[in-house]
Amino acid sequence: MLPVRVAPVAGEAIDSWLEALARSLDLSLGQLFGLLGISKRRQHALVRRPTPAEIAILVEGTGVPAPVLLAMTLSRYNGIATELDDNTGLVNRSFPFAERAGSRYCPECLVETAGRWQLQWRLGWSFVCVRHRCFLIDICPDCARRARKEPTPLRCAVPSRCPCGADLASSRVMTLPESHAIVAAQQVILDVIEHNRAAFGVYATSGYQQSARETLRDVMKLANRALSYASIYGFRAVKFADLATVASARDSTVTGPVRQRRTRNAKPPLWAFDTAVGVTAAVEILQAPNLKEAGVRARWLVEGQSIERGPGELRSCFGDESIAAAIVINAHAPNMLAIGQLRWRTALLQPRAPDRRKEGLRRMAASLPAMLWPPWLARFPSVAGMRSSKLSILLPAATLLVGAITRPSDVCECLGGFLSGIGLGQSLVVLGETPQWPAISAAASRLNEYLDEHPAPIDYDRRRQLKYATLLTWSSWQTLSRDLGMAATTEEEWAAARCYLIEKVSGSPTAKEDLVGYGLRPRDLRGIVRDFPRVMTAQLARRLDGEARAFLRHKGINEPLSWHPPLDLVAGLGLSAQDPAAIDIDLMHRLATDRKMTVTKLANRLGAEPPVIRYLFEQHPMAADTRSRLPKPLLRRHRDPQVLTEIDRLLRDLDEATLRDLYSSQGLPVKVIAERYATNGVQLSKLRKRYAIPNRDRTGGPTGPRRPRER
Numbered sequence: 001m002l003p004v005r006v007a008p009v010a011g012e013a014i015d016s017w018l019e020a021l022a023r024s025l026d027l028s029l030g031q032l033f034g035l036l037g038i039s040k041r042r043q044h045a046l047v048r049r050p051t052p053a054e055i056a057i058l059v060e061g062t063g064v065p066a067p068v069l070l071a072m073t074l075s076r077y078n079g080i081a082t083e084l085d086d087n088t089g090l091v092n093r094s095f096p097f098a099e100r101a102g103s104r105y106c107p108e109c110l111v112e113t114a115g116r117w118q119l120q121w122r123l124g125w126s127f128v129c130v131r132h133r134c135f136l137i138d139i140c141p142d143c144a145r146r147a148r149k150e151p152t153p154l155r156c157a158v159p160s161r162c163p164c165g166a167d168l169a170s171s172r173v174m175t176l177p178e179s180h181a182i183v184a185a186q187q188v189i190l191d192v193i194e195h196n197r198a199a200f201g202v203y204a205t206s207g208y209q210q211s212a213r214e215t216l217r218d219v220m221k222l223a224n225r226a227l228s229y230a231s232i233y234g235f236r237a238v239k240f241a242d243l244a245t246v247a248s249a250r251d252s253t254v255t256g257p258v259r260q261r262r263t264r265n266a267k268p269p270l271w272a273f274d275t276a277v278g279v280t281a282a283v284e285i286l287q288a289p290n291l292k293e294a295g296v297r298a299r300w301l302v303e304g305q306s307i308e309r310g311p312g313e314l315r316s317c318f319g320d321e322s323i324a325a326a327i328v329i330n331a332h333a334p335n336m337l338a339i340g341q342l343r344w345r346t347a348l349l350q351p352r353a354p355d356r357r358k359e360g361l362r363r364m365a366a367s368l369p370a371m372l373w374p375p376w377l378a379r380f381p382s383v384a385g386m387r388s389s390k391l392s393i394l395l396p397a398a399t400l401l402v403g404a405i406t407r408p409s410d411v412c413e414c415l416g417g418f419l420s421g422i423g424l425g426q427s428l429v430v431l432g433e434t435p436q437w438p439a440i441s442a443a444a445s446r447l448n449e450y451l452d453e454h455p456a457p458i459d460y461d462r463r464r465q466l467k468y469a470t471l472l473t474w475s476s477w478q479t480l481s482r483d484l485g486m487a488a489t490t491e492e493e494w495a496a497a498r499c500y501l502i503e504k505v506s507g508s509p510t511a512k513e514d515l516v517g518y519g520l521r522p523r524d525l526r527g528i529v530r531d532f533p534r535v536m537t538a539q540l541a542r543r544l545d546g547e548a549r550a551f552l553r554h555k556g557i558n559e560p561l562s563w564h565p566p567l568d569l570v571a572g573l574g575l576s577a578q579d580p581a582a583i584d585i586d587l588m589h590r591l592a593t594d595r596k597m598t599v600t601k602l603a604n605r606l607g608a609e610p611p612v613i614r615y616l617f618e619q620h621p622m623a624a625d626t627r628s629r630l631p632k633p634l635l636r637r638h639r640d641p642q643v644l645t646e647i648d649r650l651l652r653d654l655d656e657a658t659l660r661d662l663y664s665s666q667g668l669p670v671k672v673i674a675e676r677y678a679t680n681g682v683q684l685s686k687l688r689k690r691y692a693i694p695n696r697d698r699t700g701g702p703t704g705p706r707r708p709r710e711r
Contacts, residue, residue: 002035002061009116013103014072015047015148016117019159021062036061047122048099049075049089072119074099080212081123081193095213096220097124097268097275102146104136104272110169115159117148124268125193125216127275128186134173136272142166181242185280188287192216201287202294202323214322221263221316221324222285223278225301228260230277239300240284241277263316285327291350295330302331314344317353326350338432338441339408339425342401347442348449354405361406364448365414367456368396369507370464373564378615379575380443381436386427388611389530393418393509394427395444402448416464416508439573446569458559463506468514471505471551472498472544473692475656480543495525496532497544503529504562505548513689530610531599533617534592541621580612585620588613592622647686653677656691663693 006021022032030040083092091099103121106129143164160169198215269275288294317325333346343354372392400411409421481489499510603610670681
């Protein structure tokens, strides 16, 4: 036990305390180490993390408890404001603004404590003395050396004296005004380090509570960007630092740092002034009430900058899911087109960079239908100049673009090719300029996140590949009509029912090959299909669902017939102008008994959107005794008399069994069959599709070898 006790000063570094102890004994620091039995080479290592044996020696020799001794070393900040290697005890240089060589200092503190040095001055996060509101000094004013970078001389007569002889306690300082932003920023950083958590700004109000380590990394990334900005435009261009009152703090206040800093550069700035400017700008941005407002505050970092270069660049955000990256993305969001906002997920509470991996695109596409689910489409508002049918295929494509770096054409191909890449891009540009875009992009982003975590129970990619020739054939429809007592059912109603069922099962618009052979133009038939839910009764709906389930079982598919994600995902977005639940179902049914009332007319009458009315008819079908019919004028207007007469004639003269025998069993060429019945190959192909007779392969028919072609 040493004969003299010296109490540590609050916050003092262990090397400073040992120097004070040596002075009280009139010994050099080396002699004190020899007396205690500690190697002289361990002076700097003691500041980082003493070994258990060294702690035991100091406790026995000085009487100071071990916790107090450890609190005077950088191990106190391990994992919080610095990081020490478990084996070597050296500082991990990848930790944000970890230990810097030497120590900064406050001359006034040195005077008040008779030359005792604070431990926190060694941290890269210390740049201001909050007690005296002055910048910490980086170097000796005479020799320009960093203080305490080299081992302390043998004798420590004047602890505040530099090896060159200059008295550091007499160095000139720049005092900051009361409540200055730089002093406030330093206090915020010290509080984060002290409590090992962030409780200010975006961290307090947005639910992003995180440790000091992650918070300081956010501050570092924004501070590096601010300093890079200052290297181009000068320190005075940096917002929030209020440098007008401290313009004389450095000669380079106008010019700024010599070089730019990389966003993830963990090495602390060389000068306390540089650190103060960068950290203050970062803290002021992070003190915003939410990430959107923080992005607004960071707009000055990206104004006039390109995406690829400059302090506001986006490249460093790849692979970075931090708060700082989200703020920079939000700052860029107003400059992005709609497709860019989807890729960078700017509508989410915490935007993230796109995923460069492409294997997730197909997986996500398998959970998305080519047409948006009817319950979801009913929640979306109308967009001026865009049909609801166009919107229904645009929204799944937009969802697939969220967080993905891929060409629009690849997205369209994954969803069945019902849109072109150019068409998707142009439609998103138009949609991005509408007032509804923020809510629509938020819904697409939420849906993408949900499907990423909860894949759909339906493989829509497989259903897009199915052939639907055997789904609800003409004979099946006739049987169904007789069972339900649907007298004088028309072929147009069969066409509408079949195409409606195809779209329900596949989740895609009816393919072009399934729209031919009905005597209607494909565009007109699509309109009739959209109106079909109005004339569908509850009994018919159940029978159609039964046909669809039987079709899926025949294909070996064990999945639900239909599904949609929870509607809670779009709650609170203000998407729908009218809640579907507010529609009077009884009134809708009474109006629908008028066969001239289409879905669009009903929507106008009830003050709703057509997808809402269509969805309500699917959920609440008409009763059998109130069933309406498709409007006759509509069918007459779209009817092609010549084609329909030819089909009628073939249906009368060539039944299914005969055609199946000629085409499949006997393998006669199509031309021969067509000449026999005075028609052509096109009409015969349409008839085959009506009868659900599959194509023959090249090696032979479905039931036997193919006959030689007749010449």
